[in-house]
Amino acid sequence: MTLAHPGWFFLLLLLPLMAVVAVIIALRGRGRWDRFAAPRLRGALIRRSGMLPRWLSLFFLLAGCAALIATLARPQGDVGTKVEKTKGRNILIALDLSRSMRVDDVSPDRLGQAKIVIYELLEKLPNDRIGLIGFAGTAHEYAPLTVDHKAVAETVGQIDETWAPVGGSDLTAALKLSIQILKKTGQKNNALVILSDGEENENEAQLNAMIQEAESSGVYIHTIGVGTPQGGYVPNPDSRMGQVEENGRPVVSKLQPDVMRKLAEETGGKFVVANGGTNIPAMVEAATRDLDSFEMKGRERRIVVEFFQWLLLPAILFLMISIISGTRWRGLRMALLLMGAFFIIQPEARANDATEAKKALEDRKYQKAKDGYHRLADDSKLEETKARYRIGEGVAAYRNGDYREARSAFSGAMMTDDPKVASSAHFGMGNTLFQLGWQGLADESYPAEPEDVPDLDRFETLVKERLAQMKDSDEESAGRSEDFIRMDSLMMNWADAVRHYDSASRLDATNKGAVQNRDTTMIYLRKLKELLDEGKKDADQSMPQQGQGQGQQQPGQGEGGEGQEGQGGKGEQDQPGGEGDEKEDRNGDGGDKEKEESKSKGAGDPNESAEEKARRLLSENSDLEKGPLSQGRVDQRPPKKDW
Incomplete structure (x- = not known):
C-alpha cells in the first residue's frame, strides 16, 4: 500500500494538542459557577450535566479528524501496469498554409475555420491515428500519425502561414507527400483529409497521375472547402494597402471547389464546404468507418486501487456522533422544529x-x-x-x-x-x-x-x-x-x-x-x-395621363413621370419639347430625383401615402415563404494564384 499525499499525516500531531487544550478548559471551567452560589444553594441554582457526554464527544471528534486526515492522504494499492490497446485507422490531415487562407470571408478567417474543423475531428475520432502535413508552395510533415491527439492539437494551435517556406498552393506536392506517408503504414486502406480553398490546377496530367496512385494505394481522399464563392481580398501586412496587389489592383481569392470535388469523387471520398451546415466530423467518421481497422499499442497505464472511501465513511460517522453526543437537546429542539416547518410549509404554500x-x-x-x-x-x-x-x-x-x-x-x-x-x-x-x-x-x-x-x-x-x-x-x-x-x-x-x-x-x-x-x-x-x-391598380387607372397636346403621352415617359408637371406641352416648367431634351431629362436631374425618391421610400419616407407604406411593408415581409437570400458581390476573376 502506498500514499498519494503522505504530507497530510503531519496534521496528526495537532490531535494530542487539541485533547490537552480541551481537558484544561474543562477543568478550569468546572468550578467557575461555584463562586457565585453558597454551598447550600448550589444544588438548586446550578444544574450540572454529566461529564461522560462531553468526553465521548471529544473522543469521537478526535477519531473523526484522524480518519479524515488519513482519507486526505489517499491510501492506494498498486495492482501493476496495463498497456492500452485500441483499434483505429490512419487519417492524415493536409492543411493549406497559403496566404489566401487568411482571407476573412468566413469567421474568423479561412485558416481559423480550418483549425476549428481539425479540433472537432480530433475530438470525434479519439481512437484513430491522426497526423498533420502543411502545404503551400511545398509540403512538409508537421505531426506524424499518432494516437496522442493532444500533441497534434498543440501543433495545430501554433501553425500558421509563416511556417510555409515557399508561397503558393501546390496541391500535387501535398498529395505526393501524403501518399508516401500513408504507404509506410503498411495498411491497405487509409484516409486523407484536405482542407483548402482550392486552386485552378495547371498541370492536370500530373494531378490525374496522383489520383491514380492514390486509388492504387488505397487512399480515400476527403476534401473540405474553406471560404465562400464571393471570396475576399488577400491580406498582406507588408503592403501599403494591407492587401496583395497585382497590376495595381487588389487580388480577390474565392473558393474554387472543382479540383477538390474531383479529388474526392474519383477516389471514393466526399467533398463538403466548411461552415455550410454539414456535420463534418460525423461525415468523416461515417466515411472512414468501413476502412480496415487495426490494433494499436497505446500508452502504459499504472493501475491503482483507491482505499480512501473505507476511511471517509467512518470519519463522517465519528463527526456526526461527536456533534450529537455533545449537544444540549433542550435548546436545539425548537430550532429543529422551526427549520422543519420552514422546509415543509414553504413548498406546500407554493404548491397551494x-x-x-x-x-x-x-x-x-x-x-x-x-x-x-x-x-x-x-x-x-x-x-x-x-x-x-x-x-x-x-x-x-x-x-x-x-x-x-x-x-x-x-x-x-x-x-x-x-x-x-x-x-x-x-x-x-x-x-x-x-x-x-x-x-x-x-x-x-x-x-x-x-x-x-x-x-x-x-x-x-x-x-x-x-x-x-x-x-x-x-x-x-x-x-x-x-x-x-x-x-x-x-x-x-x-x-x-x-x-x-x-x-x-x-x-x-x-x-x-x-x-x-x-x-x-x-x-x-x-x-x-x-x-x-x-387598390393601387384602381388608383393608377384613375390618375390623368401625362403627355403633349391633347394628352398624348410622350415616348419614353411613363405615367406620373418627372419630365412634365401637367398634361400640356411644356407645363409650368421652362422645357423645350425636343427629343434631345427628353434624353437630358431621363439622364439628368429628373432621373436623379426619381432615384432619390425611390431610395427614400425604400427606407420609409414619411411623405409616402398610406397604401404605398402598406405595400412596402408587405413586400419587405414577403420572404416568409422563401429561403435565405445569398449576399451579392461583384464577380471578379482573380489572376493566376501564386500566393
Missing part, C-alpha cells in the same frame, strides 16, 4: 398557490389566475419553472383579452432551454400577435368558436373599409393617421406571428396548432396583398 392559480384559470377567473401565476413566476428561482408560470400568466391574460400583457408574459417564457416549453411560448406569442393585428382591423377579438370565424369575404370588407378610411384621413391630415397606424401594426404583427409559429413548430414537431395557425395567417396576408394591389 399554483393549485389556486390553475383552479382560477379553469373557473374563468382570468384576472385572479394572471396575478397568481405572475407572483409564482417572480418568486421562482428555477428558470424552467419560471417559464412555465409565465406561460400560465400569458394564457390567463390572453383569455381575458389583455393581449399586451399576454405578449409580455409569453416573451418572458421564451428564456428557457426546454424545447417544449419554448415552443408553447412561441405559439402563445404568435396567437397574441395575430389577435393584436385583428383588433386593429376589426376593433374586436378574433372569435374562438369555429362557427363564428369570419370568411374571406368578411375580411375583404373590413380591409376595404379600413383602406377607405385611410385614404380619407390622409387627404384631411396629410400625415400618419390612426387608420394608417392600425394597418401598419396589423402587417407587422402578423408577419412576426408567422415567424413565431415557425419557431414553435421547429422546436416541437408535434405542435400541429402552430402549423395550422401559420397557414391561416398566411392566407390573410396573401389576401391583404391582393387587395392592396387592386
